[in-house]
Amino acid sequence: MDNAFLASFLKARAALANDVASSKSKTTPDKPRKITMTMASIIEECPPKSKVLEYLRKRIEEMEDDDFAD
Secondary structure, eight states: OHHHHHHHOOOOOOOOHHHHHHHHHHHHHOOOOOOOOOOOHHHHHOOOOOHHHHHHHHHHHHHHHHHHOO
16 A cells, blocks of 8 residues: 555554454453443444543543643
């Protein structure tokens, strides 16, 4: 590929897919999996808009708190 950005993006996307697949295979059915939302899970799972907005608001609060702490 001539486009370095595209090649890098595709490589990162493949690694993300592998990480998600390997983490799903490691969970046991006995233990409920703690649901944590990340940007990757938003892209992969397409949760409802309300959940995404809640996640983004919390992240903004965390970033603002970090910004004021410095």
